[in-house]
Amino acid sequence: MASEQQDAVEMPAIGRSRHLVDDILAKADIQINGERPWDLQVHREAALDEIVARHSLGLGETYMRGDWDVQAIDQFFHRLLMAGINSNVKNWRYSWRVLRSYMMNLQSKNRSYDVGEQHYDLGNEFYTSMLDSRLTYSCGYWKEAETLDEAQEAKLDLICRKLELKPGMRLLDIGCGWGSLIGYAAQKYQVECVGVTISREQRAYVAERYAELPITVHLQDYRELKEPFDRIASVGMFEHVGRKNYRTFMEMAERCLSKDGLMLLHTIGNNHRNAYTDLWTEKYIFPGGELPSPGQLGDAADRLLVGEDLHNFGYYYDKTLMAWHENFEQNWPHFADRYGQRFYRMWRYYLLSYAGAFRGRTLQLWQVLYSKFRADGATRLS
Incomplete structure (x- = not known):
């Protein structure tokens, strides 16, 4: 019975196909269009693709545009970070950012x-x-x-x-x-x-x-x-x-x-x-x-x-x-x-x-x- 309930919790909302973001957020017990304060409410489905492609920058910019909402953003991020999702989901942009900080003085007098x-x-x-x-x-x-x-x-x-x-x-x-x-x-x-x-x-x-x-x-x-x-x-x-x-x-x-x-x-x-x-x-x-x-x-x-x-x-x-x-x-x-x-x-x-x-x-x-x-x-x- 418990297994059936868990399977039901992880299913995407009716009317939308399961997305990679569903699987990522599930690791932090966050649902898309769920009913809890930390669940993500999607207003534009294409935003999910942008989040996958651009990671933290895509997540923040799609929120700023109003593509999604979370009632309690503090709880949302607390769950993401405690689940280690920020450590597991990175791309070349982050590697380049670290390398750039070693190669260039990003905090020079001019900046x-x-x-x-x-x-x-x-x-x-x-x-x-x-x-x-x-x-x-x-x-x-x-x-x-x-x-x-x-x-x-x-x-x-x-x-x-x-x-x-x-x-x-x-x-x-x-x-x-x-x-x-x-x-x-x-x-x-x-x-x-x-x-x-x-x-x-x-x-x-x-x-x-x-x-x-x-x-x-x-x-x-x-x-x-x-x-x-x-x-x-x-x-x-x-x-x-x-x-x-x-x-x-x-x-x-x-x-x-x-x-x-x-x-x-x-x-x-x-x-x-x-x-x-x-x-x-x-x-x-x-x-x-x-x-x-x-x-x-x-x-x-x-x-x-x-x-x-x-x-x-x-x-x-x-x-x-x-x-x-x-x-x-x-x-x-x-x-x-x-x-x-x-x-x-x-x-x-x-x-x-x-x-x-x-x-x-x-x-x-x-x-x-x-x-x-x-x-x-x-x-x-x-």
Whole structure:
């Protein structure tokens, strides 16, 4: 009886022929035109052929066009990734993407402003409606928090405590976003702050919001930094650096860090060093984005910086993304005429697919605390 029920579950809906996508999704217990929240509802049958031919790019673009829907996209992706379908279904495009990242510097100075213009300059009003009150666009720390604001403030304070900030210190924030960390550090820990960003919108926002605090923000590529600082932080920026530039980033940090300084690196990461950037994400969300592995971080810091502490709380990114999605849906009517339905579907797909990825631990979130390497063998504790 159980076998008959299972056979019935796997049959395609009446009126359509079984497709290769049926077989692929069945491995993740996902049905086409099923009744569960994670089941895929097809509106245009030809979209299935495009998904097979173009994989993740086809999946995302057919969703953006409205060719299919899923009630709970986060659950859909969680099931796909837990079943390992992303590892088994690849084509030449992914092999070429990995090879290209080794051969070319996809995050050169000439390209460094692309992501700012495409993603971060969408408008401060849009991000204000989605993020917390400080506009913190990175994973919150939900250990004792109940709201998004509480989780983000807890994360900011965690960073400040790990950096052992004291009044009068100079803090550099590489990729400062809308200034949540430097604003918090200047207010709560009385430090002088310098931020660098590749987004004109973000720089203008920080200048206006924190005009009364000792904060300076430069529209600048991190590779140009040469000033000395007591402490350095980089929160959610390293994902845009790229493997060709990991060593350059660490060399910059070593150059700018005082003798007894500390740097905290907060970054999304991959479980292995030859992982590729999802093609849909690279095209529509984060051009030039690339996630590091633990080994790549170690190689980049070798004999420059000493890893003092590693903290993984990637499981909190699921909750953070779901909170952003809730705010996005609630406030979308204010932006619908400005951005349109295609953007709505793109952004919903982005937030919920990443929530599913973090839920399945396919992606990680690390905070790594570094001190400056001492050739004489001395340490911060000696």
